[in-house]
Amino acid sequence: MKRTASMKENHLFRRAYNRGKTAADGRLALYVRRNGQKNNRLGLTVSTKVGCAVVRNRIRRRLREIYRLNEDKLVSGADVVVVARVRAASSDYHQLERSFLKLADKLELLKKEGIK
RNA sequence: CAAGCAAGCUGGACAGCCGCGCGCGCAGGUCGAAAGGCCGCUGCGUGAGGAAAGUCCGGGCUCCACAGGGCAAGGAUAACGGGUAACACCCGCCGGGGGCGACCCCAGGAAAAGUGCAACAGAAAUAGACUACCCCGCCGGACUUGUGCCGACGAGGAAAAGGUGGAAAGGCGAGGUAAGAGCUCACCCAAUGGCGUGUCAAGCGCCCAUUGCUGUAAACUCUAUCCGGAGCAACGCCGUGGGAACACAACAGGCCGGCCCGGCCGUGUUCAGGAGGCGGCUGGAGCGCGUUGGCAACAGCGUGCCUAGAUAGAUGGCUGUCUUAAAUGACAGAACCCGGCUUACAGGCUUACUUGCACC
RNA sequence: AGCGGAUUAGUGUAAUGGUAGCACACCAGACUCUGACUCUGUUUGUGAGGGUUCGAAUCCUUCAUCCGCUG
Numbered sequence: 318m319k320r321t322a323s324m325k326e327n328h329l330f331r332r333a334y335n336r337g338k339t340a341a342d343g344r345l346a347l348y349v350r351r352n353g354q355k356n357n358r359l360g361l362t363v364s365t366k367v368g369c370a371v372v373r374n375r376i377r378r379r380l381r382e383i384y385r386l387n388e389d390k391l392v393s394g395a396d397v398v399v400v401a402r403v404r405a406a407s408s409d410y411h412q413l414e415r416s417f418l419k420l421a422d423k424l425e426l427l428k429k430e431g432i433k
Numbered sequence: 434c435a436a437g438c439a440a441g442c443u444g445g446a447c448a449g450c451c452g453c454g455c456g457c458g459c460a461g462g463u464c465g466a467a468a469g470g471c472c473g474c475u476g477c478g479u480g481a482g483g484a485a486a487g488u489c490c491g492g493g494c495u496c497c498a499c500a501g502g503g504c505a506a507g508g509a510u511a512a513c514g515g516g517u518a519a520c521a522c523c524c525g526c527c528g529g530g531g532g533c534g535a536c537c538c539c540a541g542g543a544a545a546a547g548u549g550c551a552a553c554a555g556a557a558a559u560a561g562a563c564u565a566c567c568c569c570g571c572c573g574g575a576c577u578u579g580u581g582c583c584g585a586c587g588a589g590g591a592a593a594a595g596g597u598g599g600a601a602a603g604g605c606g607a608g609g610u611a612a613g614a615g616c617u618c619a620c621c622c623a624a625u626g627g628c629g630u631g632u633c634a635a636g637c638g639c640c641c642a643u644u645g646c647u648g649u650a651a652a653c654u655c656u657a658u659c660c661g662g663a664g665c666a667a668c669g670c671c672g673u674g675g676g677a678a679c680a681c682a683a684c685a686g687g688c689c690g691g692c693c694c695g696g697c698c699g700u701g702u703u704c705a706g707g708a709g710g711c712g713g714c715u716g717g718a719g720c721g722c723g724u725u726g727g728c729a730a731c732a733g734c735g736u737g738c739c740u741a742g743a744u745a746g747a748u749g750g751c752u753g754u755c756u757u758a759a760a761u762g763a764c765a766g767a768a769c770c771c772g773g774c775u776u777a778c779a780g781g782c783u784u785a786c787u788u789g790c791a792c793c
Numbered sequence: 794a795g796c797g798g799a800u801u802a803g804u805g806u807a808a809u810g811g812u813a814g815c816a817c818a819c820c821a822g823a824c825u826c827u828g829a830c831u832c833u834g835u836u837u838g839u840g841a842g843g844g845u846u847c848g849a850a851u852c853c854u855u856c857a858u859c860c861g862c863u864g
Contacts, residue, residue, distance in 0.1 A: 323745080324745095325745060360745095361745085369486090369765070369766090370486090370765080370766055371764095371765050371766055372765095373766095374746095374748095374749095374766065375749085377745095378453095378747095378748085378749045378750085379749070379750075381452095381453090381749080382451095382452075382749055382750050383750090385451090385452070385750090386451085386452090386750075409761065410749090410750065410751085410761095414750095487855105487856090488795095488796105489854100489855090539844105540844100540845090540853085540854100550809105550810090551810100551811095551846105551847085551848100552810095552811035552812095552847105552848085553811080553812095598847090599846095599847035599848085600847080648846095648847085649845100649846070649847100651844085651845050651846090651852055651853040651854090652810095652852090663796105664795080664796095665794100665795095666794085666795075666863065666864070667795105768794070775854105775855070775856090776855075776856070777856105
């Protein structure tokens with residue numbers, strides 16, 4: 318099994334914000350852009366407005382876990398940036414997962430058999 | 434039993450499946466001449482806190498400056514004795530304040546070296562005469578015609594009474610005086626010196642002496658002690674492209690290419706710079722237990738243990754059981770490392786003590 | 794992560810330790826047939842807690858919030 322590839326450079330984030338497709342609800346915001354490669358890459362943004370270091374770490378871990386467990390349902394070859402909003406701090410894992418899948422469906426990220 | 438006070442501990446545990454960082458191992462794969470790198474594994478071990486936080490003090494460590502001493506400037510600390518690598522920390526003790534008490538709080542040196550400030554109020558704010566008091570002079574009034582009484586004015590005496598204010602000239606009583614005043618005396622208070630005591634201490638005591646002086650130093654200042662600056666994004670090593678200086682050279686050499694032909698490039702050394710990478714990086718003023726010294730903080734000795742090291746940043750997700758009133762968490766995430774302080778914190782446990790009530 | 798700075802009415806900005814001002818804004822009134830302009834007046838404040846002082850916006854201290862520099 319492949320490890321989750323992550324985005325680290327600032328210019329990749331900027332490209333996703335400026336040129337990518339967007340979907341958002343109260344908890345999360347998703348930015349997606351084709352990267353021309355075989356694999357998907359994940360970028361996470363949790364700003365200091367959301368909470369203190371413990372809260373931000375918890376959200377980041379949950380989002381990483383959601384992405385890991387749902388990675389095989391996604392189409393490949395995209396950069397995905399997930400931005401946590403303030404209400405994500407008071408949401409549990411299941412609420413975050415539902416938001417993520419709904420937004421991914423909106424952006425036509427899910428494979429056909431993944432939607433079912 | 435109730436209320437309180439102080440110190441210390443704890444900050445869920447276990448199991449299953451999936452997943453992560455680091456170290457070790459591997460008969461695995463791949464690259465490499467090798468060293469080793471990268472990937473992998475039903476593998477093994479290990480993996481956040483009491484505050485990891487705020488960055489308020491003190492150090493270690495690294496570089497820079499000075500390389501010896503002193504002065505000035507700037508800053509810090511402040512009863513006294515001890516502890517410590519050091520401290521604005523800790524312990525003991527003294528003084529002051531609070532509480533019935535256990536106990537808690539205090540930047541707590543010098544205002545009697547000097548300067549500044551003290552609004553408003555008040556007559557007066559570091560020195561003073563507004564009212565009231567007393568003596569003298571002079572004028573007026575009443576009558577019981579007194580070297581007496583009342584009232585106005587002038588010149589003095591006097592800090593005793595009054596109200597203001599945070600603060601009013603040591604306090605109270607007696608003597609004294611025209612009226613008064615530490616002017617004198619007894620007692621008390623404060624400061625300084627002496628004696629005794631205390632750790633040759635702060636301090637406490639004295640039927641010893643002298644003096645009687647507002648507050649403010651978290652105003653300037655004085656006294657004593659201490660302090661060079663910057664910080665792991667420090668610093669060291671490797672080092673792409675491009676740059677500068679010097680030397681050599683127009684031959685040779687290097688690259689592409691199986692070779693010739695052909696095409697492209699000046700070469701070497703040094704320096705600055707610093708994309709990126711590696712080190713710095715965790716074994717330390719370390720922790721536990723016992724013992725000795727000490728009231729204690731702490732120190733010595735013995736013995737056992739090794740306990741994160743990431744680099745966009747590892748502890749998460751799902752489920753079950755147990756303790757529980759509650760575990761979908763209280764506060765909260767190491768980032769070079771220590772010693773403190775401060776701030777945040779649901780609850781739970783232990784020990785000592787105080788007060789009140791009841792019973793023996 | 795390290796380092797530095799700031800906080801005064803709704804907004805901008807003053808104030809040697811001694812009643813916290815000024816301008817604009819808001820509100821009310823006057824002027825006007827009505828509105829604007831103009832004039833007059835009122836309200837609204839020292840980020841929070843503790844300390845020093847007779848008395849703190851100011852001095853000291855502990856926090857909170859915001860901003861900036863170093864990649």
